[in-house]
Amino acid sequence: MKTIDINAIQVNIESPGLIINDNLRSTLIAQIEKLGKFYSQITKCELILSVEKNDKQNNCIAEARIFIPGKMFFSQSQESDFYKAADEMLDELRAQLLRYKEKTKD
Secondary structure (H helix, E strand, C coil), X not given: CEEEEECCEEEEEECCCCCCCHHHHHHHHHHHHHHHHXXXXXXXXXXXXXXXXXXXXXXXXXEEXXXXXXXXXXXXXXXXXXXXXXXXXXXXXXXXHHHHHHHHHC
């Protein structure tokens, strides 16, 4: 597990049984940083990358939990590689945060 602080967001990246390269780690950090700029109240992000052992091609799983005061958002994606899975997962989190942001404005 690797813990990183990005603009007051504590980011934990776990990849049990896997070694993730620096390029993937940098991509994930940059995307979380964008989420932090989009919604500034994020305090913590937990990312879990894993591989499902099966015969399917889509066996790379990316999960994330985003914490804001009083609320938690979750997203999971399964794709053929971690970059695609992370993009899809973080797009879903961005959509959830947008819905929450609009809901709290009303």
